[in-house]
Amino acid sequence: MSDPITSSSNPQIKDLVRLRDRRHRDRTGTFVIEGFRGITRALDAAIEIERLYVCRELFLGPNEDGLIARVADTGAPVIEVAPDPFSKAAYRDRPDGLLAVATQFDTSLEALELPSEPLLLVVEAIEKPGNLGTMLRTADAAGCAGVIVCDPTTDPFNPNVVRASTGMLFVVPLAVASSEVTIEWLRSKAVTTFATTPDATMLHTDADFTGSVAVVVGTEQYGLSDTWLERADHRIRIPMAGAADSLNAAMAAGITLFEAVRQRQPGRLSDDES
Amino acid sequence: MSDPITSSSNPQIKDLVRLRDRRHRDRTGTFVIEGFRGITRALDAAIEIERLYVCRELFLGPNEDGLIARVADTGAPVIEVAPDPFSKAAYRDRPDGLLAVATQFDTSLEALELPSEPLLLVVEAIEKPGNLGTMLRTADAAGCAGVIVCDPTTDPFNPNVVRASTGMLFVVPLAVASSEVTIEWLRSKAVTTFATTPDATMLHTDADFTGSVAVVVGTEQYGLSDTWLERADHRIRIPMAGAADSLNAAMAAGITLFEAVRQRQPGRLSDDES
Numbered sequence: 001m002s003d004p005i006t007s008s009s010n011p012q013i014k015d016l017v018r019l020r021d022r023r024h025r026d027r028t029g030t031f032v033i034e035g036f037r038g039i040t041r042a043l044d045a046a047i048e049i050e051r052l053y054v055c056r057e058l059f060l061g062p063n064e065d066g067l068i069a070r071v072a073d074t075g076a077p078v079i080e081v082a083p084d085p086f087s088k089a090a091y092r093d094r095p096d097g098l099l100a101v102a103t104q105f106d107t108s109l110e111a112l113e114l115p116s117e118p119l120l121l122v123v124e125a126i127e128k129p130g131n132l133g134t135m136l137r138t139a140d141a142a143g144c145a146g147v148i149v150c151d152p153t154t155d156p157f158n159p160n161v162v163r164a165s166t167g168m169l170f171v172v173p174l175a176v177a178s179s180e181v182t183i184e185w186l187r188s189k190a191v192t193t194f195a196t197t198p199d200a201t202m203l204h205t206d207a208d209f210t211g212s213v214a215v216v217v218g219t220e221q222y223g224l225s226d227t228w229l230e231r232a233d234h235r236i237r238i239p240m241a242g243a244a245d246s247l248n249a250a251m252a253a254g255i256t257l258f259e260a261v262r263q264r265q266p267g268r269l270s271d272d273e274s
Numbered sequence: 275m276s277d278p279i280t281s282s283s284n285p286q287i288k289d290l291v292r293l294r295d296r297r298h299r300d301r302t303g304t305f306v307i308e309g310f311r312g313i314t315r316a317l318d319a320a321i322e323i324e325r326l327y328v329c330r331e332l333f334l335g336p337n338e339d340g341l342i343a344r345v346a347d348t349g350a351p352v353i354e355v356a357p358d359p360f361s362k363a364a365y366r367d368r369p370d371g372l373l374a375v376a377t378q379f380d381t382s383l384e385a386l387e388l389p390s391e392p393l394l395l396v397v398e399a400i401e402k403p404g405n406l407g408t409m410l411r412t413a414d415a416a417g418c419a420g421v422i423v424c425d426p427t428t429d430p431f432n433p434n435v436v437r438a439s440t441g442m443l444f445v446v447p448l449a450v451a452s453s454e455v456t457i458e459w460l461r462s463k464a465v466t467t468f469a470t471t472p473d474a475t476m477l478h479t480d481a482d483f484t485g486s487v488a489v490v491v492g493t494e495q496y497g498l499s500d501t502w503l504e505r506a507d508h509r510i511r512i513p514m515a516g517a518a519d520s521l522n523a524a525m526a527a528g529i530t531l532f533e534a535v536r537q538r539q540p541g542r543l544s545d546d547e548s
Contacts, residue, residue, distance in 0.1 A: 143515025241417025243445045
């Protein structure tokens with residue numbers, strides 16, 4: 001190990017702080033993964049860790065040394081940091097003493113490989129990083145073959161996306177592209193698109209989600225753009241029984257995806273039709 | 275109107291700041307509602323507004339005067355506040371110039387009136403106020419007759435609950451009680467309880483959610499207590515297809531509630547059985 005960092009004005013601590021800013025992430029091609037669970041998921045997914053910062057005084061469990069050994073085995077430097085500078089660099093209120101700087105991975109649409117009859121989630125113009133993280137976590141649970149983020153105002157390497165995804169950012173295949181390019185790409189793959197909008201007449205439970213399917217959700221505040229509303233194959237809505245006129249965007253995605261999961265369960269279709 | 279408040283050390287500003295603290299809320303029997311939408315929902319629901327603080331310099335829309343008139347009609351004082359002290363009192367990063375202090379309403383189980391064949395959401399030991407707010411919003415959309423919060427570590431008058439519920443805190447009937455009392459109360463009302471747990475064998479889509487039903491969810495980190503796992507009528511799980519071992523607690527509640535909505539749609543049962 002190199003010499004421990006003891007000062008909050010150390011350039012590496014400043015770099016960690018600046019990585020909260022998108023421009024610095026894009027300029028360096030890196031992002032930060034905080035905490036035992038996220039770093040473990042990243043290693044499992046062969047995400048390239050460039051360096052690991054550790055603060056033993058803040059460790060919470062008995063397994064940190066195993067994780068440190070895994071990182072060291074990849075050849076990445078492990079740097080000890082004193083509690084004060086570590087806490088300055090950490091994003092969490094209660095850091096667990098582990099911060100990794102990782103290489104941004106390829107999120108091009110071309111790199112997204114589809115199995116036969118994929119279930120996909122498409123998210124347009126997402127603003128809230130926490131919502132994108134929750135969607136990635138939910139898409140993993142629903143067995144999605146991928147998540148495509150169109151025209152985002154947040155980027156997937158935002159620390160709040162990393163946190164809210166509980167590491168699923170490294171597990172669910174993720175692509176970022178324009179809506180135009182995504183629509184053409186999905187068409188070329190014969191994927192049927194379902195745009196969720198409160199103005200639709202078809203209920204999400206009346207849609208046929210078997211086969212190659214993409215569920216498309218927009219922002220909470222403005223919904224989907226006309227591009228998607230006009231060019232998606234179908235428009236669907238979740239029934240709203242109460243006073244509220246919308247659901248949280250991640251919630252709308254989850255409810256629709258799990259209706260698709262229900263329909264796609266082996267034997268389910270014949271049950272319904274018997 | 276009374277004299278405008280121009281100083282951040284004004285006792286009323288200090289009171290607003292202290293209302294972020296649960297003890298001060300409980301001691302005074304009040305809580306804060308911030309913003310146009312939430313205050314409008316509260317007025318619609320006949321929540322008692324004790325006083326309204328306004329800062330015209332921060333107004334975002336053309337409808338604030340109508341809202342102020344509605345509050346004034348109830349006899350509550352309307353107090354002008356300068357931008358600096360208002361921003362100190364506000365919880366939001368970008369306040370919209372409207373802050374109401376309201377009277378805490380009755381959340382006793384005895385006050386919860388049930389229609390015939392209600393759909394209910396029961397949430398145990400919820401910790402994150404944002405999750406409780408999202409659940410209230412989702413329960414409203416699912417047409418729940420009520421939400422029962424058992425043994426909470428957060429209280430429903432927490433400002434982040436108010437915010438995340440988008441005003442549905444004032445719309446969905448809400449009760450707070452111990453798990454023991456809630457189990458006995460549900461039994462006395464002949465409500466069938468479905469405890470969600472990853473260890474269940476029955477999928478949520480195989481449960482029968484028709485009739486009088488309560489969906490019971492636990493905390494994200496620890497799940498439901500043994501009290502609920504042992505004494506609920508059924509245990510169900512949401513299928514997890516990916517690497518993650520759990521969903522966000524509000525997401526699990528929403529997915530299960532909307533499966534119940536699907537099953538309870540008029541004509542749906544006969545469709546499935548035809």
